[in-house]
Amino acid sequence: MQDGRRVRGQLRRVELLTATLAVIERAGVAGVSHRAVAAEAGVSVASTTYHFASLDELLVAALTWAAEDLAAELHERVNEMGARPADELARLIEHCLVYRRGRTLAEYELYLMAARRPALREAAAAWLEPLTQIARNFTTDPQKASLLVAALDGILLQSLIGARPYNHNDFTALLTHLR
Amino acid sequence: MQDGRRVRGQLRRVELLTATLAVIERAGVAGVSHRAVAAEAGVSVASTTYHFASLDELLVAALTWAAEDLAAELHERVNEMGARPADELARLIEHCLVYRRGRTLAEYELYLMAARRPALREAAAAWLEPLTQIARNFTTDPQKASLLVAALDGILLQSLIGARPYNHNDFTALLTHLR
């Protein structure tokens, strides 16, 4: 049988990771500290240092965890996507930019972290995997698919920053060039 | 006539901004502190706090300054670009990813900062302006042009992270879909 202490520990580990994501949504990666995360989770500081010896370890874990989480969510959406992919793809982007805006921004901040740590390349690449799958669902041409993945990244980024507001019709119009 | 003290002050201001960019290239935005910047510039701490009262002010100034700097450089390249735009565009991207890799990464970190401060939206948008111009040089269709701008952002980002290595031929092949 499972050790009850360990399952509780794993639960708290997840609590700490979600708390970390919450902190990042609110204050950015810069706002992450053992104390801030502990406060967010309603937990003692020692508990965070127990599960994640260093801050770096915490951030790395948060990145990989967020990547898995996003992959799982996107995977669901991929399965539901069939009839009118352009419209549904647009709705997905809108979802990321409106209802999940903070989370998406947090993901991009973590995403960029990977550029400085080779150990995270794999996790960051996994991030793109479900997107690539969606793209291949949209068009069979592999070149157009990878172009679409890049464009999705760019559109999300630019809209997050507010340099270019998101517009549903504009976006679906763009997609017609990639069928 | 100009005040000699002020012109020296402005020079030091620029020195501090380039030092800030250098620190960001080396250690990321997270590594920026008054002391780190002062050390990089070989200057006393008080000098940085004199020119930029708060750290935030320093980062904001660094962002807008970097944006202007990049815009100026891209503007030059736009003028030289004529004969074979696809190839030259690919060379530009390669330039950003190889010879200017650290700087490009720094720019993206600052770029993302704008998402949390509405005051920076304008500066971030200015960042896209020369890119847009290049895109319109490449194709007359405005939709394809904005698609290209987004794709450029995505490709740069993904290559910086190392999730997708840059390949010259692949890239020029992608561009054919956007003529």
Next chain:
DNA sequence: AAACAATTAGTACGTCTGTCCTGTTAGTTT
């Protein structure tokens, strides 16, 4: 029940941080 292990709480230490304050230098104006 007793020995043990996983987890949590409280706390303390040294370091680095942002920022302010005081004095000093150098250039400008009158």
Next chain:
DNA sequence: AAACTAACAGGACAGACGTACTAATTGTTT
């Protein structure tokens, strides 16, 4: 020359930080 001011240096302060250490708590094994 004297008053003034922009620019700079050095230092000091309180606070937040990462992290290690010790004890207490809780669950498991024997």
